[in-house]
Amino acid sequence: MSRPGFVLEVDERTPALLMHQGEGFRLEKLPMGSRVIYPPESLPGLRDVDEEIRKALAAPVGRPPLSELLYAGMRLTIVFDDLSLPLPQMQTPDIRQRVIEHVLEAAAAKGVDDVELIAGNALHRRMTPAELKRTVGDRVYRSFFPHHLKNHDAEDKENLKEIGHTRHGEVVEINRRAAESDLIVYVNITLTPMSGGPKSVSVGLASYRSLKHHHNVQTLRNSKSFNDPPNSAMHHSYNRMAALLAENVNVFQIETTVNNDMFPKQMDFLNKREWEWNLKDQAAFLAVRRANELVPPAKRRQIWHRTAAPYGITGVNAGAPEDVHPITLKNVLRQQLTEVNGPSDIGIWGLPYICPYNVNSIMNPILVMSLSLGYLFNMYQNQPIVRPGGVAIFYHPVPNEFHSVHHPSYIDFFEEVLAETTDPVAIETKFEEQFATDPWYIHLYRNSYAYHGVHPLYMWYWGAHALEHLGDVIFVGGDRKTTERMGFRSASTLQDALEMARERVGSSPTITYQHTPPIAMADVR
Amino acid sequence: MKQVALEYHRSVGRYLAGRAITGTRLGGRAAGSVAAGLAPLRVVQRPDPTLPASGWTRVRPLLSGICGSDLGLLTGRNSPYLASLVSMPFVPGHEVVGETLDELDGLPRGSRVVLDSVLGCVTRGLTPCASCAAGKHGRCDNITTGHLAPGIQTGYCADTGGGWSRQFVAHRTQLHAVPDELTDEAAVLVEPLACAIHAVRRADVPTDATVLVIGAGTVGLLTVLALRAFTKAGPIMVIAKHARQRERARELGATEVIGSDRALRTLRRKTGGFVVKPEIGEEFLLGGADVSFDCTSGSGLTTATRATKAGGTVVMAGMPNTDVDLTPVWFRELTIVGGYASSGEDFPDAISLAQDAPLGGYVDAVYSLRRWSEAIQHATSAGRLGSMKVVFNPRLD
Numbered sequence: 059m060s061r062p063g064f065v066l067e068v069d070e071r072t073p074a075l076l077m078h079q080g081e082g083f084r085l086e087k088l089p090m091g092s093r094v095i096y097p098p099e100s101l102p103g104l105r106d107v108d109e110e111i112r113k114a115l116a117a118p119v120g121r122p123p124l125s126e127l128l129y130a131g132m133r134l135t136i137v138f139d140d141l142s143l144p145l146p147q148m149q150t151p152d153i154r155q156r157v158i159e160h161v162l163e164a165a166a167a168k169g170v171d172d173v174e175l176i177a178g179n180a181l182h183r184r185m186t187p188a189e190l191k192r193t194v195g196d197r198v199y200r201s202f203f204p205h206h207l208k209n210h211d212a213e214d215k216e217n218l219k220e221i222g223h224t225r226h227g228e229v230v231e232i233n234r235r236a237a238e239s240d241l242i243v244y245v246n247i248t249l250t251p252m253s254g255g256p257k258s259v260s261v262g263l264a265s266y267r268s269l270k271h272h273h274n275v276q277t278l279r280n281s282k283s284f285n286d287p288p289n290s291a292m293h294h295s296y297n298r299m300a301a302l303l304a305e306n307v308n309v310f311q312i313e314t315t316v317n318n319d320m321f322p323k324q325m326d327f328l329n330k331r332e333w334e335w336n337l338k339d340q341a342a343f344l345a346v347r348r349a350n351e352l353v354p355p356a357k358r359r360q361i362w363h364r365t366a367a368p369y370g371i372t373g374v375n376a377g378a379p380e381d382v383h384p385i386t387l388k389n390v391l392r393q394q395l396t397e398v399n400g401p402s403d404i405g406i407w408g409l410p411y412i413c414p415y416n417v418n419s420i421m422n423p424i425l426v427m428s429l430s431l432g433y434l435f436n437m438y439q440n441q442p443i444v445r446p447g448g449v450a451i452f453y454h455p456v457p458n459e460f461h462s463v464h465h466p467s468y469i470d471f472f473e474e475v476l477a478e479t480t481d482p483v484a485i486e487t488k489f490e491e492q493f494a495t496d497p498w499y500i501h502l503y504r505n506s507y508a509y510h511g512v513h514p515l516y517m518w519y520w521g522a523h524a525l526e527h528l529g530d531v532i533f534v535g536g537d538r539k540t541t542e543r544m545g546f547r548s549a550s551t552l553q554d555a556l557e558m559a560r561e562r563v564g565s566s567p568t569i570t571y572q573h574t575p576p577i578a579m580a581d582v583r
Numbered sequence: 584m585k586q587v588a589l590e591y592h593r594s595v596g597r598y599l600a601g602r603a604i605t606g607t608r609l610g611g612r613a614a615g616s617v618a619a620g621l622a623p624l625r626v627v628q629r630p631d632p633t634l635p636a637s638g639w640t641r642v643r644p645l646l647s648g649i650c651g652s653d654l655g656l657l658t659g660r661n662s663p664y665l666a667s668l669v670s671m672p673f674v675p676g677h678e679v680v681g682e683t684l685d686e687l688d689g690l691p692r693g694s695r696v697v698l699d700s701v702l703g704c705v706t707r708g709l710t711p712c713a714s715c716a717a718g719k720h721g722r723c724d725n726i727t728t729g730h731l732a733p734g735i736q737t738g739y740c741a742d743t744g745g746g747w748s749r750q751f752v753a754h755r756t757q758l759h760a761v762p763d764e765l766t767d768e769a770a771v772l773v774e775p776l777a778c779a780i781h782a783v784r785r786a787d788v789p790t791d792a793t794v795l796v797i798g799a800g801t802v803g804l805l806t807v808l809a810l811r812a813f814t815k816a817g818p819i820m821v822i823a824k825h826a827r828q829r830e831r832a833r834e835l836g837a838t839e840v841i842g843s844d845r846a847l848r849t850l851r852r853k854t855g856g857f858v859v860k861p862e863i864g865e866e867f868l869l870g871g872a873d874v875s876f877d878c879t880s881g882s883g884l885t886t887a888t889r890a891t892k893a894g895g896t897v898v899m900a901g902m903p904n905t906d907v908d909l910t911p912v913w914f915r916e917l918t919i920v921g922g923y924a925s926s927g928e929d930f931p932d933a934i935s936l937a938q939d940a941p942l943g944g945y946v947d948a949v950y951s952l953r954r955w956s957e958a959i960q961h962a963t964s965a966g967r968l969g970s971m972k973v974v975f976n977p978r979l980d
Binding site for chain 2: 469470473474492496497498501
């Protein structure tokens with residue numbers, strides 16, 4: 059039985075606590091009285107995943123069994139979440155591979171010939187052949203790539219289809235192949251409450267034209283948080299779009315969830331609570347930290363990105379998206395949610411080496427912003443862990459470093475746009491169209507492995523709610539110039555950061571450290 | 584009578600040493616020290632120059648600028664191509680505001696004048712060649728003949744002296760009276776401004792064209808001024824290294840000022856097109872500016888050819904002193920235009936423009952001739968030090 063999440067109050071017996079800091083980590087002594095939010099212990103994984111997949115396909119919710127939806131002569135499109143999920147990547151075989159193989163077996167048994175597989179990458183970069191192979195497995199890859207296993211191309215106008223408009227006037231436009239299929243099977247990994255459900259098809263297969271209705275400052279400022287769908291304007295928009303899609307396309311959603319085993323055995327101490335580290339964990343901590351410091355930076359990055367998570371699968375559920383997703387969300391929250399009593403003056407987060415958009419890549423400053431003020435700040439229900447006007451302290455070196463192939467428009471965004479303004483509304487008003495329609499960025503998105511031109515702006519919007527809510531943002535160990543460019547401050551140590559925060563929160567602030575990863579979601583009462 | 588002057592003398596060893604050192608990356612950074620230490624320049628007592636013929640006057644310099652081409656000369660970076668077009672020893676200095684010491688037709692003794700330094704046929708006592716007859720004396724074919732020693736300009740000719748002295752001689756056709764409203768500090772900028780106007784006119788900039796100006800030293804900034812005054816250019820993008828230069832460029836009408844570290848990327852964002860990165864060598868644009876002005880000492884020419892759109896024009900406004908890969912000129916069918924000195928109405932227009940332009944504070948470092956070493960070091964690092972124009976005041980000391 060896994061122990062539930064809990065909130066620790068730091069006292070004199072509390073050891074130094076682990077703090078992720080980019081491609082490294084450290085132990086940090088927090089001030090007495092600080093609260094630390096820990097997620098529930100990792101849930102046990104399903105014993106027989108294949109059997110669970112079979113059961114889910116045979117007894118879906120809100121849909122007939124998959125085998126009854128398949129017939130010879132039909133067009134079947136299998137869409138799967140791209141490499142932004144899960145984080146870190148899971149050890150092979152990937153759950154998507156296992157599910158897809160079952161779906162393909164069922165399709166073959168029914169004589170379905172016309173099958174295509176599409177990565178639902180929206181405006182993310184294309185997955186490389188090697189990444190596709192890792193996700194769907196060697197057998198599927200060899201059978202379908204390259205003609206029937208593809209990345210979605212949100213700029214291939216010929217192959218997009220407008221489904222219609224929601225009652226709010228939002229255009230729903232998705233991949234034509236999927237839209238014109240008799241059945242879309244969407245294979246998903248719901249890592250956080252933000253993902254899956256209505257988001258899968260309406261976002262994963264959409265175009266910029268369609269995405270801009272919910273990926274904007276206004277919507278994100280009113281998504282409190284975007285990990286709490288009932289209170290997220292973004293999800294309200296997804297729901298409207300999904301409802302329209304449901305009237306026009308037949309979607310069979312297969313959603314999977316994972317537990318919190320994010321680090322492999324040799325780094326198990328990263329999955330544990332510090333005071334429970336045994337001698338072996340302590341030795342592993344020292345050894346890994348030392349080795350990590352000694353490895354050259356490029357090699358270090360490579361090692362981190364190759365370190366796959368030994369996730370256990372906690373759920374496989376299939377059926378109608380609107381019926382499956384609540385079950386999925388329950389599973390996710392069971393693993394991640396911890397109840398917290400009220401917000402504090404200061405919130406602290408250690409930022410890991412990875413976010414959805416730097417898999418096998420570099421965590422550039424914009425992605426640091428989106429991970430910190432977007433993803434981690436928004437890991438709450440009800441209210442943020444920091445009070446309005448409070449201070450967020452993050453741990454990350456924030457190097458001025460970009461991947462020139464994956465993030466070309468990010469570089470321009472950082473150098474030009476942020477030099478002019480950091481205000482999300484001003485950025486959206488003046489620059490969004492330029493970045494979204496720039497032919498070079500579009501060319502690189504379609505033909506190279508670049509994120510879409512507008513993507514860095516979306517990442518900035520991702521932090522819009524936090525920017526509005528917080529009084530100050532400080533990065534411990536952050537590069538001074540880089541953080542300054544983004545409108546934030548940097549401090550050498552936590553003590554310095556707390557000293558700087560005094561201007562906003564006084565000399566005796568309440569402090570909450572959201573200990574993640576593994577992922578902890580705060581239910582702030 | 585003898586007078587103090589700075590004299591550039593023949594020294595192949597010093598020239599080659601300077602050229603070798605400043606040709607390296609490290610030496611290039613220490614160009615000021617190299618020029619101060621190795622340049623074949625010396626303070627001398629020279630006899631007053633004699634008037635070569637009627638129509639000439641002695642001129643007493645009030646201020647005399649240090650130009651990029653002077654620095655190229657002193658650091659050994661200027662091309663050996665020019666070596667046979669000068670006569671040594673000579674007194675440098677061709678950006679001059681001074682006072683005449685003799686009566687001339689239409690120019691009384693004591694007139695405040697600026698110098699058009701080109702030594703064409705008329706100054707040499709020759710029947711004008713075709714270019715001089717057409718008012719384009721910068722293209723004169725007779726710069727090595729006539730009654731003057733060879734020399735493309737005053738400041739490179741052994742017979743005329745130059746501005747880095749207390750006296751030199753100039754022909755009536757070289758002199759333009761300075762209106763009272765124009766201060767000496769503004770007047771000393773007239774010659775480079777005339778050159779900038781000339782470069783701009785050479786380009787024939789189309790209406791609404793996107794223009795790139797590479798370099799924001801004196802030539803670059805004055806080119807921006809001239810572009811705004813004499814063309815209907817659209818957006819003007821300026822590549823500037825230093826903060827003060829960026830401010831100045833904006834004051835003079837630049838639409839956008841770009842840092843030199845990522846100029847092509849920024850330019851692409853402003854003008855559209857694609858960035859292409861070859862496996863070896865610098866990246867370039869497919870697209871870019873309609874017209875580019877290289878206002879560096881040639882270091883910006885590579886950028887210019889790589890940042891100008893197909894069919895566009897590259898104007899060489901600064902004296903080039905580096906090698907450049909001309910493949911983009913061939914592949915993009917670029918037109919390369921030279922912009923040397925001035926001609927026609929460039930000088931009168933420069934005088935007129937200088938009166939209205941915001942050129943206050945451009946001359947912000949004044950040295951005596953005896954402090955030439957400091958002056959040269961200062962001029963070499965002018966951008967970094969926030970200076971625009973370093974000048975000599977030969978009357979000091």
